[in-house]
Amino acid sequence: MNIKKPKLTVVGAGPGDVDLITVKAIKVLKTADVVLYDALVNEELLDYINPEAEQIFVGKRRGCYKYQQEQINELIVARAKSSGHVVRLKGGDPFIFGRGAEEMEYAASFGIDVDVVPGISSSLAVAAYQNIPLTKRGSAESFWVITGTTKEHKRSNDIALAAKSSATVVVLMGMSKLSQIVKFFQDEGKSNLPVAIIQNGTTVREKVGIGTVATIEHIVAEKELKNPAIIVLGEVVKHRKIILDIKQQYANVLQG
Template sequence: MSQKIPKLTVVGAGPGDVDLITLKAIKVLKSADVVLYDALVNEELLDYINPNAEQIFVGKRRGCYRYQQEQINDLIVARAKSHGHVVRLKGGDPFIFGRGAEEMEYVANYGIETAMVPGISSSLAVPAYQNIPLTKRGSSESFWVITGTTKEHKLSNDVALAAKSNATVVVLMGMGKLPEIIKLFQQENKNNLPVAIIQNGTRTNEKVGIGTVDTIVEIVEKRELSNPAIIILGEVVNHRAILSEVKQDYSRVLMQ
């Protein structure tokens, strides 16, 4: 039997709802010899993997690292050389705070072929599932997607810049920095700016908290919201309430 050609394909699994993975991603999973998957990947997706493929959980959550990043990089190279096609299955889109680019660069240095299948980013899909558009005429002309915690475990300086703009601001991995984020918006006199926090977005155990810059910290405590969660700050959050009111009005008309 001829030796398989080493290859890495980085695949985006989407935000959590299994139906939001792409057809191309499913095809790649069926062709895999080895699949390395993260903690944020919905395990129902493992049913789509080639049944003969080796599955390795390399999950990483804050404070819980089954594998360090360097170990994951080395594991990809080793399995590609010994098994052939390695698929790195990552939550959301691997190129949006997913370290997919870093893994591809590392592997390419060993002369291994690389490919990438984009995923639906949680930064877009999670607000959308709660009827929150990131842009809307008259409310927001642009949006920022920012990591809440940098490599140095500090709040990104971009949050302060975003707070000065009229854009919708989406913060990923920011729950541990929420008080700092809120303070920056208060300093810009945006105390009444709508805020949404969505935990486990697009999944069956999704939890939502809606408030303003001044009230959201209290709402988070009351609803016991925690990671993994997304923070959305902007007037577009009000679209959710507007839609709800329209639906209620329509229901009352039908009942008359």
């Protein structure tokens, strides 16, 4: 009997657009014996998986967990030992609030070989698709990427620190804490700071709300924005309108 060596490869699927997965990630999917994938993974990517591989959905939908994290860890080890190469396919980048490191540590503690294929993080790509650069000369020299909700389901204290800086601030998983996030920036006298909220970024279901710290909650309610979404706070949000205005000017010239 040909017994396959147990292995785990944690793979980043990118932010949503099927074309934003890496070539290396596709190559790995073709070698998988088992693939465990999350809810934020574009299901079109499942077409790249080895057709003989077992596919298991382990994500969260509508607030319901199909598997708890401890169960996912155990499933990875069990399948690696029984089937061989397990690919853990995660939205975005698996090392940016994706628990990829935790799953690798758990598998490695059972003697399983582990590897990672980085993915394009939604914190970068979703903003970029809306012509929002996280850094720009004269606007922002650095950026923070922060989780809006910690492991204990509380607001991250790092947001208060970020609000004091001149950096661009990107908050993932922060929609349920939006009022608290906005309050930090208001307390720093930044009510006029531009804010963008992008739901289902880089996909055909994308929705966008643009405002300021003072107005963004009203815009979210008006546009019915919700998770999955990222929040971008900073002067760089203005770049989006600059590009749109330039495009409109050229369109007017062509029409005239």
